[in-house]
Amino acid sequence: MELAKLLQECKEERLTAQKWLFDQFSTRFFLLCRRYLRSNELAEECMMNGFLCIFKALPNFEYQNDGAAIAWMKRIMINECLRSLRKKEPLLLVAEELGHEMPVEANALDNLAAEELFQLITQLPTGYRTVFNLYAVEGLKHTEIAQELGITEGTSKSQLNKARMMLQQLLAAKNNETNAQRKTK
Amino acid sequence: MHNEKPNNPLSEKLDGMNSLPEGFGFSATRVWDQLENQLQDKKRKPMLWLRYAAAIVLLAGAAIFWILQKEVATPKDSFTKQNVEQAPIHQPSPIKIETTPETKSSDLIVKKQITVTNNDLVSNQTEPTTIALVPTTIPVETSPIKDTAQQIATIAAANISPVIATKPANKSAVVRKKYPVIHLYDLYKEPEPSYTKNSSKKQITEETEENLINTQESNRTWWLSKPKPVIITSLTDNQ
Numbered sequence: 139m140e141l142a143k144l145l146q147e148c149k150e151e152r153l154t155a156q157k158w159l160f161d162q163f164s165t166r167f168f169l170l171c172r173r174y175l176r177s178n179e180l181a182e183e184c185m186m187n188g189f190l191c192i193f194k195a196l197p198n199f200e201y202q203n204d205g206a207a208i209a210w211m212k213r214i215m216i217n218e219c220l221r222s223l224r225k226k227e228p229l230l231l232v233a234e235e236l237g238h239e240m241p242v243e244a245n246a247l248d249n250l251a252a253e254e255l256f257q258l259i260t261q262l263p264t265g266y267r268t269v270f271n272l273y274a275v276e277g278l279k280h281t282e283i284a285q286e287l288g289i290t291e292g293t294s295k296s297q298l299n300k301a302r303m304m305l306q307q308l309l310a311a312k313n314n315e316t317n318a319q320r321k322t323k
Numbered sequence: 324m325h326n327e328k329p330n331n332p333l334s335e336k337l338d339g340m341n342s343l344p345e346g347f348g349f350s351a352t353r354v355w356d357q358l359e360n361q362l363q364d365k366k367r368k369p370m371l372w373l374r375y376a377a378a379i380v381l382l383a384g385a386a387i388f389w390i391l392q393k394e395v396a397t398p399k400d401s402f403t404k405q406n407v408e409q410a411p412i413h414q415p416s417p418i419k420i421e422t423t424p425e426t427k428s429s430d431l432i433v434k435k436q437i438t439v440t441n442n443d444l445v446s447n448q449t450e451p452t453t454i455a456l457v458p459t460t461i462p463v464e465t466s467p468i469k470d471t472a473q474q475i476a477t478i479a480a481a482n483i484s485p486v487i488a489t490k491p492a493n494k495s496a497v498v499r500k501k502y503p504v505i506h507l508y509d510l511y512k513e514p515e516p517s518y519t520k521n522s523s524k525k526q527i528t529e530e531t532e533e534n535l536i537n538t539q540e541s542n543r544t545w546w547l548s549k550p551k552p553v554i555i556t557s558l559t560d561n562q
Contacts, residue, residue: 156362160355168349169340182349186358193362252336253344260347275334 141204149196160189163208167215173259173271174219184222188215216276220286223268247274247305258308266301273298 144162147155167188171181191214201207247255259267259275268287272278273294278286280294287294343349 151362151366153359153362157355157359160358161351164349164351164354165341165343166338169337169343169347172347173337178347178349182354185349186354186361189358190361248332252340255333256337256340256344257346275331275337277331277334 141207142201145196145199145201145207148193149199151193156193159192163211167211169256170212170215171219173256173275174216174268175222176264180222180226184218185215187222188218191218216272220268223264247309250309254312258305258312261308262301262304265297266304269294269297270301270305 144155144159148159164185167185168181171184171188172178175181175184188211192211195214199207199210247258250258259270262270269283272283272286273280280291280298283289283294284291289297
């Protein structure tokens with residue numbers, strides 16, 4: 139079923155259409171929520187609340203194209219995750235003196251597979267993970283992130299650098315493990 | 324905030340994941356069930372309000388109908404609170420006050436004639452109610468037991484005599500002879516000096532011993548000799 143038609147039927151509060159939409163996007167949105175949140179249960183709860191918000195806000199949504207509609211739904215999910223983080227996992231972000239971006243190998247993460255990248259991101263602490271997700275994955279600017287999380291721009295930058303450094307360390311550790319496994323084999 | 328972002332290799336890579344990696348999972352059916360319940364509740368809410376509103380309207384309608392029916396069904400002569408209140412109550416005539424100002428209005432003295440009706444239910448009849456005296460005769464019944472002639476005669480005499488009911492207020496007209504009551508102590512009193520009543524002038528006879536003796540002797544029919552006082556010498560002396 140086309141997304142436009144599906145969304146139109148969801149606007150009319152048809153349960154079958156809502157079920158179709160849920161089945162089509164549940165895995166994708168669960169992974170999105172899981173990238174921001176620590177546990178599967180929290181991610182489930184956030185995804186459910188996100189779908190409720192989508193169905194509630196659909197009457198006011200005007201369909202343009204599939205990309206915009208999916209981005210709109212993703213944005214709702216991310217907002218739900220941030221709301222949950224503010225409630226249950228307050229971001230203990232300490233402002234750093236210097237928020238300069240440290241030189242990191244540019245293509246280090248690009249070479250990774252999606253699953254590897256996902257697992258590395260979920261291993262980050264809450265603050266690093268949130269800022270990295272918002273900046274590197276969602277493409278927000280530091281000012282926008284600062285507004286969203288209620289922190290300063292410098293804090294956002296420092297959190298991102300630390301997240302990158304930690305990811306490199308985790309990646310290096312993983313590479314060492316794989317090399318060791320290969321040697322043993 | 325933009326809905327569409329420029330191509331981001333990390334975002335594309337992560338969004339392209341269609342399967343859950345190891346260690347990450349969720350129950351889609353369970354989440355959908357919860358979501359469905361919440362969606363159903365959301366739909367039920369307006370229906371509940373509609374039902375409450377309909378129930379209130381029905382109740383109000385029923386109440387109005389009941390009140391109207393009650394008013395129609397009650398006859399006017401029935402003894403209801405409303406009828407009792409509306410019924411003309413015999414009220415005493417109001418106090419009639421006639422005021423006639425006197426010649427000088429400056430005196431501010433007003434002659435008032437006040438007519439007050441007596442509403443007391445207590446009768447003012449002063450004379451006692453008369454009770455007719457009816458002689459009652461009880462017929463003599465011959466008892467199966469044979470009495471003596473004397474007993475029969477007494478019973479017959481008792482039956483023949485009429486029973487007269489008299490009012491206690493009406494005392495019998497028989498005038499009893501009143502005897503003077505004299506206290507025992509007064510018997511031992513010495514008589515007071517007597518004065519002559521027929522004297523032209525007031526002559527007071529002096530109370531001398533001779534005069535007293537004369538008077539005592541003259542009134543001896545009444546007067547008793549005063550007994551001598553008994554002197555008690557000891558408490559044990561009873562003899």
